[in-house]
Amino acid sequence: MQPRNMSMSGVVDLAAVKAAGEAKAKAEQARADAARTGGARAVPPAALVIDVDEAGFERDVLQRSAEVPVVIDFWAEWCEPCKQLGPLLERLAVEYNGRFLLAKVDVDANQMLMQQFGIQGIPAVFAVVAGQALPLFQGAAPEAQIRETLDQLIQVGEERFGLTGIAVDPDAGAPDAVQAEVPAGPYDALLEAAASALDANDFPGAIQAYKNVLVDDPGNPEAKLGLAQAELLGRVQSMDPQAVRKEAADNPGDVNAQIAAADLDLVGGHVEDAFGRLVEAVRRTAGDDRNTARLRLLELFEVIGPEDPRVTAARTALARVLF
Numbered sequence: 001m002q003p004r005n006m007s008m009s010g011v012v013d014l015a016a017v018k019a020a021g022e023a024k025a026k027a028e029q030a031r032a033d034a035a036r037t038g039g040a041r042a043v044p045p046a047a048l049v050i051d052v053d054e055a056g057f058e059r060d061v062l063q064r065s066a067e068v069p070v071v072i073d074f075w076a077e078w079c080e081p082c083k084q085l086g087p088l089l090e091r092l093a094v095e096y097n098g099r100f101l102l103a104k105v106d107v108d109a110n111q112m113l114m115q116q117f118g119i120q121g122i123p124a125v126f127a128v129v130a131g132q133a134l135p136l137f138q139g140a141a142p143e144a145q146i147r148e149t150l151d152q153l154i155q156v157g158e159e160r161f162g163l164t165g166i167a168v169d170p171d172a173g174a175p176d177a178v179q180a181e182v183p184a185g186p187y188d189a190l191l192e193a194a195a196s197a198l199d200a201n202d203f204p205g206a207i208q209a210y211k212n213v214l215v216d217d218p219g220n221p222e223a224k225l226g227l228a229q230a231e232l233l234g235r236v237q238s239m240d241p242q243a244v245r246k247e248a249a250d251n252p253g254d255v256n257a258q259i260a261a262a263d264l265d266l267v268g269g270h271v272e273d274a275f276g277r278l279v280e281a282v283r284r285t286a287g288d289d290r291n292t293a294r295l296r297l298l299e300l301f302e303v304i305g306p307e308d309p310r311v312t313a314a315r316t317a318l319a320r321v322l323f
Contacts, residue, residue, distance in 0.1 A: 047166070048093040052103040054110050061103050063306070065128040068166045069100045069157040071136070071150070074117070074124040076108050081140040082123045088143060089125070092150065098165040099154050100127075127153050130161040131319070187213045187220060194226055203234035228302035235260075236267050248277075255281055255289040259296045266300055274300060275314035283321040294318070 052060045052072070061070050073089050075082035086104065093102040107114045107122055117126055117133070125136040134156075136149050157163035194209030210227035213220050241264055247254070248261035258281040265274035278300070281293040297318060301311050 048098065049090050049102045049104065052105050052110075054112050057113060061128050062131055064101060065132075066130055066163075068098070068163055069153050070103050070128045071100050071153070072103045072105055072117075072126045072128065074105050074107050074114060074119055074122050074126070076106060076122055079122050085123045085125075085140045088146065092143075092146065096150065096154075100150060100157075101166065129153070129157050129163065187217060187223070191222055191226070194223070194230070198226065198230055198233075201233075201237075203230050203237060206230040207234060224302060225305070228299055232263055232266065232300070232303055236263050239264060253284060255285055255293050259293060262296065262300065266303060271304060271308075271310050272314075275310065275317075279314060279317045279321060282318060294322075 050060060061072065064070055071089065071093075073082075073086060075086055089102055093100065105113055107119070117124070121138060123140060124138045125141075127134045127136055134153070136153070137145070141149075154165075190209055190213050194206045194213070197203075197205035197209055207227060207230045210223045210230060213223035214227065217223065239260065244257070244260045244264055248257045251257045258277055262274040262277045262281075265271075265277060275297065278293050278297040282290055282297070285293060297314070301314070304311050
């Protein structure tokens with residue numbers, strides 16, 4: 001199963017993933033963590049099956065595909081085979097327990113999406129993995145075939161992109177759930193210590209404290225953001241800004257020089273300059289140099305945050321130079 005690119009405006013960063021070796025290691029580590037803690041948590045159906053329209057497609061499908069394979073079911077109310085396939089896909093989404101997300105698209109209400117995917121008939125099932133679209137099958141396929149296709153999809157997501165699926169609180173939305181004051185989290189003390197170290201310019205201490213959180217909770221958003229900030233500040237702490245910028249200006253093809261200058265740009269508040277510099281470095285280079293520049297750009301995205309429009313614009317620019 002090989003992904004194929006879709007020519008779609010606003011596509012999420014197709015390279016917002018680690019290299020294949022890192023991706024596979026990440027997936028294996030996540031599975032090991034789940035086994036150590038008693039297995040993955042059950043995911044409620046409401047979080048696994050979503051209705052998607054054109055307005056929310058980038059947010060609900062393209063962006064989510066950076067963390068979990070998204071299977072898209074194109075259907076319509078008048079389509080009899082759709083009425084057979086839809087419930088089967090929904091049941092499998094629950095059974096696979098967060099290994100993929102099912103997005104349902106009503107083609108009558110979303111003609112543009114149908115055209116963009118080149119769909120000639122329904123039901124039609126596609127997947128999006130790390131921003132890349134894959135045609136899966138058309139028509140009401142047998143369950144065994146669907147399972148085999150989903151298994152291949154999940155394998156591609158794990159081994160090539162490090163996508164380990166989504167985990168949702170099993171009690172979220174449950175009718176018997178008791179709304180109570182949220183107790184202090186298990187990592188609050190470590191996060192507070194990390195933040196204090198960061199404020200005191202103790203960057204090694206902050207980095208270690210954030211890493212301590214991420215060892216047990218790899219997806220902790222506060223720790224991921226804090227670690228990205230601490231590593232950035234630690235890198236620029238001993239830099240000579242004038243020398244770094246001269247080196248970058250004199251050697252536009254030197255990836256390390258451009259990365260150092262981009263770090264200074266970001267710390268100085270020149271976010272677009274930092275992103276643009278690294279996108280250009282990716283465009284100019286190939287092989288290990290290209291991957292080094294790409295990964296540093298992704299790290300800087302973490303510092304700013306995925307919702308920032310400057311990150312969104314830079315992701316699109318990165319996708320254009322890569323693909």
